[in-house]
Amino acid sequence: MIRIGNFFFRYRNYLFIFLYLALFIPSPPIFSEHTFGPKYxxxxxxxxxxxxxxxxLIRGATISLAYIVRGGKDKKVYAEQLVTHGIFAHCRNPLYVGNILML
Incomplete structure (x- = not known):
């Protein structure tokens, strides 16, 4: 599990590119004029x-409620201490959650 976490941490910047590209995969229409009316x-x-x-909002709350010195150094996991207050008390990485919602 630690090896998987280290892999995702090391290549986290590239993973968002693939997630963003996945948004362009065609899907069937969910909203139609027949179902939702003329302003569907x-x-x-x-x-x-x-x-x-x-x-x-999640990203803003994360940054305003907990000061983070740094998240990584030389593409390795690094932190002076584990942040467990603010929104980090409820979610391990709320900045990533906010990023994914903004995609």
Whole structure:
């Protein structure tokens, strides 16, 4: 488990690129004019903006509630101490959660 965690930490910047590219994989339409009416295109837009805003709020709360000295050094896991207060008391890495929601 530690080896897997070290792998993801080392290549974390590249993993978000692949997650972002996966968003462009075609999928069947969920929202249609038949189901949601003539302004059906507004529903995914509003939902997407709300989820993106929630991700930004999580990132802002994380940064404002807990000061983080650094997350890594020379592509290795490094921290002076384990942060366990603020939003980190509920989620191990809320910055990544916010990033994924903003995708």
């Amino acid at each position: 295109y507004l529903y995914p837009l509003i939902i997407g903006l709300c989820i993106t805003f929630a991700g930004q």
